[in-house]
Amino acid sequence: MTCRVRFAPSPTGNLHIGGARTALFNYLFARKKGGKFILRIEDTDIERSTKEFEKSILEGMRWLEMEWDEGPIYQMQRMDRYKAKVQELLDAGKAYRCYCTAQELEAKRQLAMKEGRKPKYDGKCRDLEPRNPSTQERCSIRFKAPTEGTTVVHDICRGDVSFENKELDDLIIARSDGTPTYNFTVVVDDMDMQITHVIRGDDHINNTPRQILLYEALGFPLPQFAHLPMIFGPDKKKLSKRHGAVSVIEYQEQGFLPSAMQNYLARLGWAHGDQEIFTKEELIQAFDLEQVGKSPSVFDIEKLKWVNSQHMLKLSNDEIFDRTVPFLEKRGIKVNDRTMGIKAVTSERERGRTFDELAEISTFYFRDVIEFDPKSKDKWLNDEGKKTLSVLVERLSGIEDFSDHNIGEVFKKLIEETGKKMLDLAQPCRVALTGTTVSPGIYEVMAILGKDAVLNRFKRAIAA
């Protein structure tokens, strides 16, 4: 039987880091096994679901290159199917109508907590004589769960986890407005979609025994379960807005590569020996659910940046440039000369760990007027520095072919004549040209900028 897995986000927020990792593991598993990866939108929370969030989730999926084979399937379009299944359980006596009000239930919950009991439904309506539903009295439908015995979850990642059925209560499968609830729809959907492996976050493990009971009541064979450990923020608390960027699209906006994000996310809770850097193909090849760890991991942006830099190193200069352009444009820079642009960005490529960083440090090439960093200016654009620049203006003007090599010759000659150190020549140039004391090799910078720009910037620095 071919494997069928699904990712089932609810469109009540953007695709966040944790969701993306879950999606990725499903995706990798499906590809590795030659199975199907299905996308399902769990949009039954009408209050909070929006089309915008759904679009954003799909965008995130596409950005991370997790192509789905089927779907998206919308739960809202399957209402009739759920209702039919609820009726089936009702007819079989495996579910019953509950007339308790939400307020009543909430009061009982509070009381139970206060008294140190587990706040579960007391079964008040469980054995009520069935009333005539046509009276239109508001009621929810509850699943009649077994009160004794043990339900064992055979989990691929964590082994066997057992629950006493008496700890589980009669969960509501349909609200009083007739709409089905999560634990019920997941089961019906996974059954109908013939899901073979349910791979999801381990915040769902406590729901799993209930779902197993539902499978049994509905007379369906169980899928395999795999619960993935959570991803935490630096404070070891569940990742949330407080930790900054949680949504994957924000990482796209920060100039990370999809392949790097995949790589980093895959290594959270999973490892393949000592290997750190993986291509997508390598991930698919090496991925194994049984190797997934059990303990939660902390999301570390620094390591993500490093992984990203490693993936950037593999790109061609053209590709690096093309991916940097949007980030230059964000800074109001329009690159007219592509050849020059490629040279400029290439000269900086090892200095940026994301495309956003790369764009930032490359801007000086494209601005007509650069700003001097105050500290750098004080240190290097002093009388001595300006004198040096003046001499250079004179010497450099004489160069016809303004090349790396020829510029270097001028510097060497000047050093020979004056006995000055290279540092004392290079730094004033750097500040004059880039505004800071950090840049690629100074000959290279000059050659890329071109003679006119260099001389203009020198003159402006001397006058500053």
Place this chain on the structure above:
RNA sequence: GCUCCCUUCGUCUAGCGGUCUAGGACAUAGCCCUCUCAAGGCUAAGAUCGCGGGUUCGAACCCCGCAGGGAGCGCCA
């Protein structure tokens, strides 16, 4: 409170009874390279394997307690 789960350097992790005086990676520090900064190379520091008991000739790995952390306990998903 109750139920379930987790626990190896600051962080991600390797380890699946002897090869562990615990390996790699990020971050940190230093050195090399060098016109600055990166990249790259080398080195250092950093984990009494949460704690306490067992089992065993032998335990990070198996068992039992304890502690800490997390998740769930919704007419949310």
